[in-house]
Amino acid sequence: MIIDFHVHTFPAGISSKVLEKLSRLSHTKYFTDGSVQGLVASMEEASVDVSVNLPVMTNPAQVEKVNSALIEDRENLAAQHIITFGGMHPDYGNYKKELSRLKQNGIPGIKIHPAYQNTDIDDIRMMRIIDCASDLGLIVLTHAGIDIGIYDHNYASVGQILHVIDELHPTKFVLAHMGNWACWDDVERDLAGAPVWLDTAFALGPVTPAGRQEEKPYLSCNLSDEDFLRIVRKHGTDKILFATDSPWESQKKYVSRVRRVPLSDSEREQIFSQNATALLGL
Numbered sequence: 001m002i003i004d005f006h007v008h009t010f011p012a013g014i015s016s017k018v019l020e021k022l023s024r025l026s027h028t029k030y031f032t033d034g035s036v037q038g039l040v041a042s043m044e045e046a047s048v049d050v051s052v053n054l055p056v057m058t059n060p061a062q063v064e065k066v067n068s069a070l071i072e073d074r075e076n077l078a079a080q081h082i083i084t085f086g087g088m089h090p091d092y093g094n095y096k097k098e099l100s101r102l103k104q105n106g107i108p109g110i111k112i113h114p115a116y117q118n119t120d121i122d123d124i125r126m127m128r129i130i131d132c133a134s135d136l137g138l139i140v141l142t143h144a145g146i147d148i149g150i151y152d153h154n155y156a157s158v159g160q161i162l163h164v165i166d167e168l169h170p171t172k173f174v175l176a177h178m179g180n181w182a183c184w185d186d187v188e189r190d191l192a193g194a195p196v197w198l199d200t201a202f203a204l205g206p207v208t209p210a211g212r213q214e215e216k217p218y219l220s221c222n223l224s225d226e227d228f229l230r231i232v233r234k235h236g237t238d239k240i241l242f243a244t245d246s247p248w249e250s251q252k253k254y255v256s257r258v259r260r261v262p263l264s265d266s267e268r269e270q271i272f273s274q275n276a277t278a279l280l281g282l
Contacts, residue, residue: 003276004043004051004251006141006176006201006243009082010034011069019247025149029210032247039246040080046251049273052243052280053077053084054111054141060092067098071105083280085109085141088133090117090125099133108280109139109172114155115147121156122163134170139279141174141199145181146221148207158186165194172279174241178203178231182221192234197279199243200271204228205257208249225261237267241276 010018015034023030032038043051055070057063067086070077077084086102088095088110102110110133114121121142133140144156158180164170174197179187181203204223223231232240244254258271276282 001273002048005241007051007246029208030247031250055087056113057087057089060089063092090119103136113143115150122160139172144175199241201243201245237270240271
């Protein structure tokens, strides 16, 4: 069984526009059309059994509207083997009520994106959301590290994340991109072994460029197989979640990348599905 813990879909009417914009910013290729149907086709091609959809709220006005649409579509998505999270924005005022609404409607977690939301992860607004979500038993998955399209500031550095862990002790805290994208020395030295889950999204193997590459030095920053394996082993394979960041990686190619890393069969099974199954309560 394979569970992809980090994918994105967009409403059919805007998916192509969103993908083109983000591709220009990041100079990276996308591998589906961004729709639910495109994801389902990708899952079939890659033999991925379940995907976890992660919405990103770029402004507080989106929170209730997008979450409501996802709640309404939850059962339809589940029938297509897609589990959807909700989203939250640090400037959204009634976060406690909204998080409770997500919980009551069977949504298992939320996605936050400090870089897209222009807010450090250890800002009090983010901390309150993480703390409340944790109290409700919701999973909190955050972008961690540099964002490939945003270079001015690391809004979720290892130091900031450790501050959040020390202050809040969140119970179901998932750090995308192997804990801190493009900051691998910090991850290996200071973060590996912490009481959090790391997802593998957009972290292993080469980034596939689109357009001119010279403007984006981070295109060469992904982990080698050897560095990936070393961090995985130090952190513990029981806290690693297979994830691709589809549509920004090919699910089929990413499955192959993880399969080629010299893990044991039991370790690979933990990463591909067992850890996600336990965390999601499947």
